[in-house]
Amino acid sequence: MKEKKILCIVTGGIAAYKAAFLVRLLKQRGALVRVVMSKAATEFVTPLTFEVLSGNPVSWDLFAPRDEPGVEHVELATWAERIIVAPATADFISKSAHGAADDLASTVIAAARCPVYLAPAMNAGMWENPAVKRNVALLEGDGRRFVEPGSGELACGKTGPGRMAEPEEIVGALERSFAPGNLDGVRVLVTAGRTEEDIDLVRYISNRSSGRMGFAIARAAREMGASVSLVYGPVDVPVPEVDSAKSVRTSAEMKRAVTMAFPRCNLLIMAAAVADFMPAGKNPGKMKRGVKGIELELRPTPDILASVSGKKKKDQIVVGFALEEKGGEEKAREKIRKKGCDYMVLNVISETTGFVATTNRVTLFKGNRKVLETGLVSKVEAASMILDKISSDTRLKRKPKRVVRE
Ligand SMILES: Cc1cc2nc3c(=O)[nH]c(=O)nc-3n(C[C@H](O)[C@H](O)[C@H](O)COP(=O)(O)O)c2cc1C
Known part of the structure; x- marks a missing residue:
């Protein structure tokens, strides 16, 4: 100071x-x-x-x-x-x-x-x-x-x-x-928000992700010198200024946009809450109320995190997010193994953390190792702390600065 x-x-x-x-x-x-x-x-x-x-x-x-x-x-x-x-x-x-x-x-x-x-x-x-x-x-x-x-x-x-x-x-x-970590010359792709999976012409299933955490990460990455692309689903907060932003709605659209943008990025941070399930068959019209209830068959959505992690090159880093109920550390470690990503950010569902809240308490895992544990901090602070840690990863490829010789 x-x-x-x-x-x-x-x-x-x-x-x-x-x-x-x-x-x-x-x-x-x-x-x-x-x-x-x-x-x-x-x-x-x-x-x-x-x-x-x-x-x-x-x-x-x-x-x-x-x-x-x-x-x-x-x-x-x-x-x-x-x-x-x-x-x-x-x-x-x-x-x-x-x-x-x-x-x-x-x-x-x-x-x-x-x-x-x-x-x-x-x-x-x-x-x-x-x-x-x-x-x-x-x-x-x-x-x-x-x-x-x-x-x-x-x-x-x-x-x-x-x-x-x-x-x-x-x-x-x-x-x-x-003294923030430095992301100069790093191309960062961030996903944020939720997805909507159609049941029929007017109805869908979704979740309560607000987009706050992903947007805070996009903003912090930009402040640290990265060029930032954003792929975002429906959100409750204004979209930050980034280098490129693509709005999507369903998990299928998100997968397409991420798969297209992934080869050009050095660091992918998947903060979006992509629905885990989607209705098995879409009803083309508007389902009628009727007198009896209906049964909705759900099937898993495409696993974007596993799919991109499987394609990543040596110098690409992929970060996933896990939202768990209490004691999710083991699940977060297991998720890293299963998906093949490099880091996992664990946040726990509570009134002051996880979805909707402006605050969060996160644990960052690099492989099996816990590398960061924040207290209850604003999502903006949490974003800075996460990126600060990841920015020192030696695998992170940076576009060299052009040297102008006189
Ligand atoms: C004894 C006392 C304690 C107060 N403590 C707080 C407080 O901790 N936080 C707060 O937001 N307002 C508190 N207030 C109310 C603010 O002083 C009041 O809203 C004031 O208009 C704030 O003016 P300012 O925002 O220009 O400083 C307190 C008022 C009194 C009389």
């Missing part, structure tokens, strides 16, 4: 006192730290505390008179290499999700072009409020990164999720962002 320019934005929650520890830790690691507070934050901790800890003046007033001419919010946003909002209140998350800019803190975020991290802290009721969840999803869609709150005793006296991540964890996320 030496000489890295970090802007800490402190908003008005009890955890503002933890931000003092964060500033101290960042300074100890050699970072240059400036602090902006919301007006509400100054009710919890005085600006003087942050001035002393950061060694810099602290601002909170958008319209404060200045000794030198200049636009402070633009100057701060341009100065920062990383912005960390800690604690991030429900109010501040809502404001920044909607682009509001009515005080110094929110105006800096609105003007920021550098990576912005948020460490939410609030009562469990607020953290689980659907409006807060919506706003977090909006910000994640805009590429903002969350350092997920933990569960534990909260300032309100209750126990539950919403407790701000510890300062050490926040510093870890910032450090990782400065």
